[in-house]
Amino acid sequence: MKVAIVLVLVVLAVVQLAIAGRLEQQGGVTCGQVDANMTPCISYLPQGGEPSATCCSGVKTVNGMAQSADERKTACNCLKAAANRYANLQDDAAQALPSKCGVSLNIPISRTINCDT
16 A cells, blocks of 8 residues: 555655756747747848838747756747848847847847857
8 A cells, every 4th residue: 555655646746846947848949939039020031111000019028938957948949040041131130239228138149159058
């Protein structure tokens, strides 16, 4: 009987850890989320100027999603991949975007950034 109770407790602990791990994964940043939030900025990035309110809202959302070091690294890699998809992207415009939106983004928007540092 004691063995059965211990076994049930071990199984419950394993299930709880598995669920917690899955929930933590779901809370992480994905490139799909970053891309969706940055899509309104596509018209700003080739020419600069003033970003739209929708674009700035996306920048603020990405900034809010990337809280942990791992999330910032993921968002950085997503932004780098997105930047490399657009040949006409102006690097100066991309790098100025967060400040033009009034956001202190700890993730640079660049084609060449090393996201591992």
